[in-house]
Amino acid sequence: MATAEETVTYVGQGVARKEDAALVTGGAKYIDDLSVPGMLWMAVVRSPLAHARVVSIDLDRAREAEGVVAAFSGDDLAQEWAGGLPCAWPVTEDTKVPDHYPLTTDKARHVGDGIAVVIAETRALAKDAAELVDVELEALPAVTDVEAAAGDGAPILHESFGTNESYTWVLEAGEVGRLFAEADVTVSERYRQQRLIPSAIEPRGVMAAPSPTGDFTVWSATQVPHVLRTALTLVTGIPEARLRIVAPEVGGGFGSKLDIYAEEALCLALARRLGRPVKWVAERSEGYLATIHGRDVVQEIELAATSEGRITAVRTRLLAAMGAYLQLVTPGIPILGAWLYGGCYDIQGYSFTCTGVFTNTTPIDAYRGAGRPEATYAIEHAVDALARRLDKDPVEIRRLNFIKEFPATIASGLEIDSGDFEGALDRGLELLDYDQARREQEERRAASDSKQLGIGFSTYVEMCGLAPSRILGAVRYVAGGWEATTIRCLPTGTVQAIIGTSPHGQGHVTTFSQIVADQLGVPIESVEVIHGDTVVAPLGMDTYGSRSLAVGGVALWNATEKIIAKAQAIVAHQLEVAAEDLEYANGTFTVRGTDRSMTVTDAAFGAWTAHNLPDGMEPGLEETAVYDPPNFSWPGGCHIAVVEVDTDTGDTRLVRYIAVDDVGNVINPTIVDGQVHGGIAQGAAQALFEEAVYDDDGNLANGSMTGYLLPSAAELPSFELDRVVAPSPTNPLGVKGVGETGTIASTAAVMNAVVDALAPLGVSDIDMPASPERVWAAIEEVRA
Amino acid sequence: MRRIGMTVNGSPRTADVEPRELLVYVLREHLGLTGTNVGCDTSSCGACTVLLNGESVKSCTVLGVQADGQEITTIEGLARNGELHPVQQAFHEHHGLQCGYCTPGFVLAAVSLLNENPSPSEAEIREGLEGNLCRCTGYHNIVKAVQAAASS
Numbered sequence: 002m003a004t005a006e007e008t009v010t011y012v013g014q015g016v017a018r019k020e021d022a023a024l025v026t027g028g029a030k031y032i033d034d035l036s037v038p039g040m041l042w043m044a045v046v047r048s049p050l051a052h053a054r055v056v057s058i059d060l061d062r063a064r065e066a067e068g069v070v071a072a073f074s075g076d077d078l079a080q081e082w083a084g085g086l087p088c089a090w091p092v093t094e095d096t097k098v099p100d101h102y103p104l105t106t107d108k109a110r111h112v113g114d115g116i117a118v119v120i121a122e123t124r125a126l127a128k129d130a131a132e133l134v135d136v137e138l139e140a141l142p143a144v145t146d147v148e149a150a151a152g153d154g155a156p157i158l159h160e161s162f163g164t165n166e167s168y169t170w171v172l173e174a175g176e177v178g179r180l181f182a183e184a185d186v187t188v189s190e191r192y193r194q195q196r197l198i199p200s201a202i203e204p205r206g207v208m209a210a211p212s213p214t215g216d217f218t219v220w221s222a223t224q225v226p227h228v229l230r231t232a233l234t235l236v237t238g239i240p241e242a243r244l245r246i247v248a249p250e251v252g253g254g255f256g257s258k259l260d261i262y263a264e265e266a267l268c269l270a271l272a273r274r275l276g277r278p279v280k281w282v283a284e285r286s287e288g289y290l291a292t293i294h295g296r297d298v299v300q301e302i303e304l305a306a307t308s309e310g311r312i313t314a315v316r317t318r319l320l321a322a323m324g325a326y327l328q329l330v331t332p333g334i335p336i337l338g339a340w341l342y343g344g345c346y347d348i349q350g351y352s353f354t355c356t357g358v359f360t361n362t363t364p365i366d367a368y369r370g371a372g373r374p375e376a377t378y379a380i381e382h383a384v385d386a387l388a389r390r391l392d393k394d395p396v397e398i399r400r401l402n403f404i405k406e407f408p409a410t411i412a413s414g415l416e417i418d419s420g421d422f423e424g425a426l427d428r429g430l431e432l433l434d435y436d437q438a439r440r441e442q443e444e445r446r447a448a449s450d451s452k453q454l455g456i457g458f459s460t461y462v463e464m465c466g467l468a469p470s471r472i473l474g475a476v477r478y479v480a481g482g483w484e485a486t487t488i489r490c491l492p493t494g495t496v497q498a499i500i501g502t503s504p505h506g507q508g509h510v511t512t513f514s515q516i517v518a519d520q521l522g523v524p525i526e527s528v529e530v531i532h533g534d535t536v537v538a539p540l541g542m543d544t545y546g547s548r549s550l551a552v553g554g555v556a557l558w559n560a561t562e563k564i565i566a567k568a569q570a571i572v573a574h575q576l577e578v579a580a581e582d583l584e585y586a587n588g589t590f591t592v593r594g595t596d597r598s599m600t601v602t603d604a605a606f607g608a609w610t611a612h613n614l615p616d617g618m619e620p621g622l623e624e625t626a627v628y629d630p631p632n633f634s635w636p637g638g639c640h641i642a643v644v645e646v647d648t649d650t651g652d653t654r655l656v657r658y659i660a661v662d663d664v665g666n667v668i669n670p671t672i673v674d675g676q677v678h679g680g681i682a683q684g685a686a687q688a689l690f691e692e693a694v695y696d697d698d699g700n701l702a703n704g705s706m707t708g709y710l711l712p713s714a715a716e717l718p719s720f721e722l723d724r725v726v727a728p729s730p731t732n733p734l735g736v737k738g739v740g741e742t743g744t745i746a747s748t749a750a751v752m753n754a755v756v757d758a759l760a761p762l763g764v765s766d767i768d769m770p771a772s773p774e775r776v777w778a779a780i781e782e783v784r785a
Numbered sequence: 786m787r788r789i790g791m792t793v794n795g796s797p798r799t800a801d802v803e804p805r806e807l808l809v810y811v812l813r814e815h816l817g818l819t820g821t822n823v824g825c826d827t828s829s830c831g832a833c834t835v836l837l838n839g840e841s842v843k844s845c846t847v848l849g850v851q852a853d854g855q856e857i858t859t860i861e862g863l864a865r866n867g868e869l870h871p872v873q874q875a876f877h878e879h880h881g882l883q884c885g886y887c888t889p890g891f892v893l894a895a896v897s898l899l900n901e902n903p904s905p906s907e908a909e910i911r912e913g914l915e916g917n918l919c920r921c922t923g924y925h926n927i928v929k930a931v932q933a934a935a936s937s
Contacts, residue, residue, distance in 0.1 A: 017877055024885030025860075025882065025888055031886065200920055201886075202918060250885065253886060506884030675880050678925040705825070706825040706918070713924075714919075714924035715911045719907065
């Protein structure tokens, strides 16, 4: 459409968030803050053993306890289930997908596996009574290590399969064998992506309530109300038309609330069975057992290169833990990284193989980055190993191999639509003052200073904005990757944007308001963004995979374009001019060459009165757009970590962190920076602090926040951020995803810095997390 | 059950509590003040931080009966006459929160920190807020917000 000169008011500005008013005053309502009359509480009796046959379950004492309304075993509830908890991504035709019901009936397969439930009048009484349930278990040998589980003679979790292997998935492109045979140099590395616990500060919780009409409302601390509605229909048999899912204020997710959990199905089924509302909220240690974990992959990566350091081929083999069952997208998590083990480098040959393996542990699923931090770590850490092998500067070896022209078809077969890897690197080096940093490092080395400096780089590209539905179908994911928005212009100037994404900290209300306000020329206060309730916002695919702006934002934009088009037809009719004679800017249509004009808001009022609309036009100004992205979103950039390692104690401090990201055009720079900050902290925490540890018996040895080391403000520096902008040509906003970039890039940057600090001492690598104990031991080993 | 009396956000309140009940549950369940959040059960995360006689405490680490006769400030009591407290305002202006779950605890911990040290350095802010965990912000903007509140 013809546009006059636009003045952009909100887009690109760091508008302070609309969301905050409720959040900073205690007015926000999270799941634990909600209650309905007559509500009961559920407590789950969980297995204390990692692998055990269920011999008997005696619920009598629990049923007689004060305040208890009912208690059930898995067998008691068998008739409630129309299906098991779904796995939506069996990645191969022959992926072994075990039965997975909300309560196990035959065996417990990990510590925390649900065995029985007790429902009582209060939370405390339910918990007290759960301790009276007498479960007899026959202990079986357990296996929690992914390599041991894949080995001969390992205890088998799902006996009917006869193996712990769930699948093997392969991607081959180019003449990998020849390229390795002809390589001047090869490096072969082995890395362990330790198991992580997502640790959203709000624990999971769910409440389900029946209505007299046979409908049910489920409130859940979830990232995915729409997916949850469909899944709960499949699990409970309650038709989608009778299910309303509400995501209240949700206190962080990072993938851990992107799932279909036993407790969600249990509360709903029990509300149906008992005819009363039923609620459950995880305690922290319970949540650590019963909420998905992330990572837990053993990686072998080989690079083939010329003597100058040009990488010609990459070969990767993964052994990926699935945990005890397949949750919503468990098998697909390592596959989300399958295309990225070549990083942002121009290579010819590519080979990727991943085997998924069951272990007696909490299931693995999406944790921020999901497959892509692992891939980025492997290629970025291996490129550093190649640089050391060739005695090259890690900066120069990256520069030599960068993809420089776009669009670029990468060795694994996908197309990167835009990027500026070298621009990001150059800006990062400038912010760091690379020469000065290396000089300081040299001085400390020369002086044998006990505190050594390390400088680590991670130049990355990632694929997000999940996802083109056709590609999802091709890789056997059972759902689509589109997103939907409805824009509704009310007669008095309010514009409602009903979105299908479901924020839990990302600031969609503000960011999306900025786009709508600029497109339709209304004050940002006049835009109301509605989300998280499947009755009010029935169409959506929710929030994960850095998709909300790159997919949902585009649906929103497209809906505003439809609104403008209809408004234009109304205005042309009412001003009695041809539509082509109207110019549009900032919400106002002007008859070209005149001062006659009408606004979108005028058109909305006219559409509501419907007194004077073009023949055949429907009253009302409301449009829905559903957007299916034609490509993934491809953010990239350069992250640089500077660490100080105390070679006497192993204490490793992150002292500087520089991130230069290309996330395309930016709607709200303050919110985008916030996403990057949080991502960096989580990725750096994988490098230095976090690891979920199972003992030999299969107990989660550090299953609370006292044992699982989340960094506080005292462990982290402030971050130095900048951007390069290579707008995405794939969408009209030119935007890319940003939610996961920080996590994807930072782990490698920090670990490369740690190894950079210690390499002169002879340390070749350190397993994550680089705890003081591990660093100290590595130094002692080479000194010995 | 034992009856306790406290001044909560400036008003006298009473509650009949079990001796085992933690202050956080007294506030949330007896008094309906759900702005104070529970994040960990182990006094690790600080989401439940409130002011007890003006000093920050983790309300999951205080028994309700210990609060008898004391003065409590929760996040609901910080704004005055519709005006946000300078720390609340700074968290908003500097994007010191994302999902908001840890925010009430952080705001009250920061209020307490600034009462003790009105112009802390960055390092003092980071050390001072060590008892509170945030998974969204990487602390960068929380530190900025506290610095801004200190200078306002």
